[in-house]
Amino acid sequence: MNWITNYVRPRINSIFSRREVPENLWTKCDSCGTMLFHRELTDNLHVCSNCGHHMQITPRARFRALFDSGIFTEVSVPEPVADPLQFRDQKKYPDRMRAAQKSTGEKEAMLVASGEIGRTPVVAAAQDFSFMGGSMGMYVGNAIIAAAEEALKLKRPLVLFSAAGGARMQEGILSLMQMPRTTVAIQMLREAGLPYIVVLTHPTTGGVTASYAMLGDIQIAEPNALICFAGPRVIEQTIREKLPEGFQRAEYLLEHGMLDRVTDRRELRDELVGILRMLMQQPPPVWGDLPPPADPVLEDHADDSDDGAETAAKPEE
Known part of the structure; x- marks a missing residue:
């Protein structure tokens, strides 16, 4: 009886029980x-x-694919004042922040890191659209300034990945103030002669497009990314006309001279390696396997045989 109770029944239950997927x-x-x-x-x-x-891809996943061997060091960002306007819509602003932090596992909507891309030291910053739509608030402004200052200190180029729905309405005019702040930070890089490369991802809209996202020395976009200030639906309702097919998409902007190139995410790292080495005046990258080193023993034998051939070729005196 104990054998049936302790062994047979549990086995039967495990067969017919629903497995958790x-x-x-x-x-x-x-x-x-x-x-x-x-x-x-x-x-x-x-x-x-x-x-x-x-x-959509998170900044950490993007950095793991971008940096050499997936190794990078996070750059600390100064903490802004929490909820300066005591803003409340359907929820309190701090409650929305806690919910976003819980769902994403991140502190805020931008991550800044330093590392190497193709052995070129760089500073990179990436927005997280899953964190309150990647909206630009005081923290994002501080993050871009911290990234620019880190690049200036280490004399490295800055690569920025934008993904945002615009300014964060819960911070009001303080979020809009980040537009001139970030523009000044980018100007500091320009005066120092350091490259600033922007990769526009879907979507990049609003005040982000009107400030740091369109100030790059090289402007790259991912395929079919929406890049605009006001969205197509708002424009159509305002002008009461139908917009062209693909309007405000990456390919449309490339055709009209607003971008330098549109690059598939899977090819982006190799693209950045070549661009960074060119802008930093480094030798071009070497792709593929290097030829095997020559065997010094074989080279010595080859030299001896050449000497013998030259001796045999000389006429006898």
């Missing part, structure tokens, strides 16, 4: 609807393998 194993592509396995999606840098649609 981990969540988020599959992700549906927003563009084509293909179900993508999470490991495949991660390895593909959150780009759909079926249609090439570029999904």
Whole structure:
């Protein structure tokens, strides 16, 4: 009886019981609807393998793919005053901040780090659209200034990845003040002769587009990224006209001279390696495997045989 109770019944229950399946194993592509396995999606840098649609990616995941061996050091950012306007809409601003921090695991909407890209030391900053829409507030302004100061101190180029819906309304005029602050920080880099490269990702809109996101020495965008100040729906409602197909998308801006290039996320690192080495006046990158080193023993034998051949060729005196 004990054998049946202790062994047989648990085995039967385990066979017929419902197995728990981990969540988020599959992700549906927003563009084509293909179900993508999470490991495949991660390895593909959150780009759909079926249609090439570029999904949102966190700053940490982006930095792991960007920096050499995925190694980087975070740059500290000064903390701003919390909830200076005591703003409240449907929720209190501090409650929204705590909810965003819990869902993303990040302190704020921008991450700043330093490391090497193709053996070129750089400082990088990336916005997190999943954190309150990547909105630009006082912390984001402080982060960009901290990134610029770190680049100036170390004499390194600055690479910035933008992804934002605009200024953070919960901080009012204080968020709009970050536009001139960040513009001054970028001007400091320009006066020091340090490159500033911007990678515009989907979406980059509002006050972010009107300030630091469009001031790069090199302007790169990911495919089909929405880049604008006011969105197409707002413009259509204002002018009461239908906008052209692809208006305000990365390819449209490239055709009209607003961008330098549109680059697939999977090819972006190699692209940045070449650009950074060129702007920093370094030798061009070496792609592929280097030829094997020559064997010194074989070289000595070759030299001896050459000497013998020269001796034999001389006529006898």
